[in-house]
Amino acid sequence: VSLPAVETLAGAEGTLSEEEVSRGEEEEAEEDEEVEEIPAGKGPKKVMLIDGAHPEEIRVAIVNDGVLDYLEVENQRRKLYKGNIYKAKVVNVAQAIEAAFVDFGGGRHGFLPLNEYCGGALIENLETWNEGDKRPHLRPGMEILVQVTKEESPIKGAAVTSYISIAGRYLVMMLGMKRYGISKKITGEKERERIRKNMEKLTYPDHLGFIVRTVGAGKPLRDLRADLTNLIKLWNRTVEGARARKAPSLLYEEQDIVVRALRDNYSSDIAEVLMDSPDSQRKASDFFDVYHPKQKNRLKLYRQKRPLFFRYNLEEQIERASLRKVPLSSGGHIVIDRTEAMWSIDVNSGRSARDRDIEDTAFRTNREAAAEVARQLRIRDMGGLIVVDFIDMEHRNHNKEVERILKEGLKRDKAKTDVSSLGKFGLVAISRQRMGISFYDVMLKGCELCDGTGYHSTLDAAVVRLMRKVHSDLARSQGKELAVRVSPSLLEAVVNQKREEITRLEKLCGSRVTFVSDPTLPSLSFSAAV
Template identity: 40%
Template sequence: MLINATQPEELRVALVDGQRLYDLDIESGAREQKKANIYKGRITRIEPSLEAAFVDFGSERHGFLPLKEISREYFKKAPEGRVNIKDVLSEGQEVIVQVEKEERGNKGAALTTFISLAGRYLVLMPNNPRAGGISRRIEGEERNELREALNGLIAPADMGLIVRTAGLGRSSEEMQWDLDYLLQLWTAIKEASLDRSAPFLIYQESNVIIRAIRDYLRQDIGEVLIDSIEAQEEALTFIRQVMPQYASKIKLYEDSVPLFNRFQIESQIETAFQRVVELPSGGSIVIDPTEALVSIDINSARATKGSDIEETALQTNLEAAEEIARQLRLRDIGGLIVIDFIDMTPAKNQRAVEEKVRESLEADRARVQIGRISRFGLLEMSRQRLRPSLGESSGIVCPRCNGTGIIRDVESLSLAILRLIEEEALKDRTAEVRAQVPIPVAAFLLNEKRNSITKIELRTRARIIILPNDQLETPHFEVQRLRDDSPEAHSSQTSYEIAAAAAEVEEIAPLAAATRTLVPQEAAVKTAPARANAPVPVEAAAPAPTPAPAPVAHEPSLFKGLVKSLVSLFATKEEPVAPVVVEKPVAEQRPARNEERRNGRQQ
């Protein structure tokens, strides 16, 4: 695990296998992430037609709170029969809410009153006793063992618990410590909610460094390299309290070569921002996000690996399936995804590609549902949206094309403006029509279409002024109609004076908009009260040499990474803290994921 924290504006966490980038998480300081944050909000509007309420929780847009996500503790009275949201809630009512989905486009954040607090091994649902269970990824005998361990925990009867995948093989004492930590955190949140009136931020989800360590760090991670002393101290403080057995894995990277360059992954990160991703065989995949879904197209391009066209199609599709699974993780793409594979006639080839897709997505932390390749060669799938995609968190919509990717050419736009000028000039009592246009459009209108403008002026008896504006780019323009009773229509200003005045107004507007910024909120609760460190499990294995220091002189290889993982697997951890617990050997460790279950089902 590599953590790059040298630039305060952007924290980056990468999981690397040898020199191949496996997963990536980027957190931008300019864009506050709200998912999993807990707020005290105020209901501002109730919409019976949507069976939902809108909540002011301190953000620019009000959050959306559906009726099904409202705990009965907030109901004014016990409902009889079908619940009418108007009868059980009132405007101005204060509620404690958690952000379930980030704001996207014009949509506000999706909220819930069913709070979930994620720990290392457990997820606590403090106001949802019907929720609870074990991660879907844990099956068979392991599931039964965890159920027994869960039954042995001392937990309030009115709260729900979910065992995360990281809880596999953990003792009751370790899970009890995790539960006690979450209970103390919930108590602190409840007490803080009483201190102030809504809206305000009560609890903020940990930053990307703490989240990555909590969710990803396990036995098969050889080491965690951090290139910032402050970030290393922050990580060590957390890990010594929650996972002291892994403290020796946290290492400071001090080489002059930047951390990500040392592992040669900067170029791999750049592919996550590109529309076209090249495949080793010479083919490529093209990723296009749309409002409804993400479309992915596979092109054979220069691929010539196979002995015939069918073999080439199969090999390219298999390569693409593996790369698509990787790109979905790197880009954090969620929602509906449609993949257009290269056409394959044999059914066995289609099944092979489907199986490759499933195999490549097995290690994904997000929940994934995969369909079959249809007769049109399309495979439909959905992926859980864990957080905003890389494009949403690190990019903005192009101000020139508004995200469409294309703009009208100069001639087409000029003719459209000319028709609009004519339409405005034909209206009654029109004295003047002013058109502010980009310079290329102005050149076309004043030269190639000079006669057309003159004819419109003679026919309508209206003055037409074309104002070239170097601040405008196609396809942007502005057409203004002045009536004969308007003072501006009778002013003695020349056209260049009008253009200069308009340019001054445009320069002032962005400055005014820039001053309207929201001040980041400070969380009332940052962590649970200090307490004893977590118990340290003693690995049931023979002693081994101390793990090697951070690489600074040689490029790491896949073979060395594998050897290092095997060495760390059998290494003894010497941490003199808390009670000693003997951990049962685990056949297989899977990636942790933040499971949530509400009303007896997973969300």
């Protein structure tokens, strides 16, 4: 056996859910001025911050009373598809799963559920097919317009729909819908009736429909007409491109993060829009020139020495938003875990023991957790199925109140959600539409050592696994020399614990083994070769 000397180691969309009705509806600061960071609960009530200091990663945040309320991150080096419209070609139709696969030019074929197939998106039917007309059967080779609704993953292609939608400022254009609709989030009957009267005065193409967005509430007829005209022009250019180009081809590209965030999230209750990049300021200025010229004084270019997000104490809040364990002010906490099938959120009372009665402790912790869960869903953009395990409570009124707080918090979420009642086991199931790419997927990656499980072998288990591998390879390669590259920490344990056993195996098998320390290997791993 050849064992090297080992030193002992010292220490071990856009497409917007709120608009889906039938288909799921400057003043510049002085550069040298020193400014203290703004703690939670201080400063302007509601501010939008756009961080473009590092152009490879653009971040947009909304801060409400100093508390992070919305976060979106976009990596400029990562190609995004969501919201884009493509001319695609049908590759295969799988009736067994009621879906088609289309080539739109992405890394993988797009997945088109047949219930997302609109007959008016076929190239041969553009501007001739109306809602209610019979849909032709999809066949391989057909050309069709599709829009990406969900980004592709390492194991799945992008999800697409042929019910095309393009968001304007006040309206959303939708293919396969007649005339107009009004967002369900506009609840005032007088306002809905006023909007209906204005929309009745407009002229619509037969093959297109339009939804009035929530930001369209209170807008005059001229603003709605201008938005309608712009959307129709944009659609006409898309159709012209579809007829002129070969499939696959990009026809319409969703706005970048700056314009998209302003379009989808800016409202009159935002006191300021601060940005630290001249490029972001230019884009925001162009947007406000068109849609909010009277509020353009709210745009401000930030020029302090201290970075913008540090100024508003956001970096620490963003770091906490990626942690598994989120503390509550009472001393309790929630634990967020992501699996392949769902997200799980566990509520724990922790050190929260101020109340003498265990029911009061559970009720107070659950109320805090319900509000924090709704906030975390928005910040992390957690999509799919989420199961929340609240602390068991005996009183029915307490269960109802926790359920109410959770649902009230979710009303602020632009994503479509469906919430179950709080059951007898303390579980609430939430189905949430994912709005974009979660910062989990932009800023984080799975652990290569544990393969995303959060666990890895103990030192003893790794030593035994290595010895079994050595025994097997020596037995198969009699008379040959086996070379094993081993991580330093594992090699140290083998040298100290298994010298005699290695010698015995060499004599038994008539072969020789050499161990080499390889710092490039992950901890407690090895690689053997004859």
